[in-house]
Amino acid sequence: MMRLVKPGDWIVILLSVFFVGWLFAKFWHAGGATKVLIRKGGEVYGEFNLDRDRKIEVQGPLGVSLVVISKGAARVMKDPGPRQYCVRQGWLKHAGDAAICLPNQVSVELMGGRKRYDSLNY
Numbered sequence: 015m016m017r018l019v020k021p022g023d024w025i026v027i028l029l030s031v032f033f034v035g036w037l038f039a040k041f042w043h044a045g046g047a048t049k050v051l052i053r054k055g056g057e058v059y060g061e062f063n064l065d066r067d068r069k070i071e072v073q074g075p076l077g078v079s080l081v082v083i084s085k086g087a088a089r090v091m092k093d094p095g096p097r098q099y100c101v102r103q104g105w106l107k108h109a110g111d112a113a114i115c116l117p118n119q120v121s122v123e124l125m126g127g128r129k130r131y132d133s134l135n136y
Contacts, residue, residue, distance in 0.1 A: 046086075046108070046109065046126065047064060047086075047106075047107065047108060047109040047111070047124035047125060047126045048063065048064055048065075048109075048125065048126030049061055049062065049063055049064060049124070049125040049126055050062045050063075050064060050081070050083055050088045050122060050123070050124060050125070051122070051123045051124075051125050052070065052072060052081060052120070052121070052122050053120070053121045053122075053123075054072050054073075054074060054119060054120055055074070055075075055119045056119070059072055059120075061125070062083060064083060064086045064087070064088065064124070065086070066083070067083060067084045067085070068082075068083050069081070069082050069083075069091075070082075070083070072120050074094070074115070074118035074119050074120045075117075075118060075119060076094040076095060076117055076118045077094035077118065078092075078094070079092065079093045079094070079100075079115055079118050079120040080092040080093075081120075081122055086107070087105040087106060087107045088105070088106050088122055088124060089101075089103065089104060089105045089106060089113065089122075090103065090113045090115060090120075090122055093115045093118055093120070094117075094118055095115050095116070095117040095118050096117065097117075099114075099115070099116075100113040100114055100115035100120070100121075100122070101113075106122065106123075106124050107124070108124065109124055109125060109126045110123070110124065111123070111124045112124070
């Protein structure tokens with residue numbers, strides 16, 4: 015099989031791989047996030063810039079959720095929920111990234127630029 019592949023074929027294969035990688039980098043990734051949108055009980059609690067480090071305490075039905083903004087990223091550091099899913103999300107860095115603390119009704123979403131695709135449907 016390898017005997018049938020000529021040097022020109024290798025060039026076409028390599029150029030195709032680089033072209034697909036360039037397309038992926040150019041069109042799939044989102045822009046950088048600039049703001050953090052925090053919701054409490056379905057309503058906007060606050061919108062904060064990512065350029066300033068801070069800690070924000072959000073009171074929910076179960077207790078206080080601690081949101082930390084640092085070095086252009088945000089995360090839920092502490093939550094009174096039983097499963098800690100929003101804490102396990104880790105650092106949110108790209109526009110469209112989100113962490114949702116359902117039992118405590120607190121959510122954190124990064125805004126700005128273009129959102130990344132979570133899923134494609136039509």
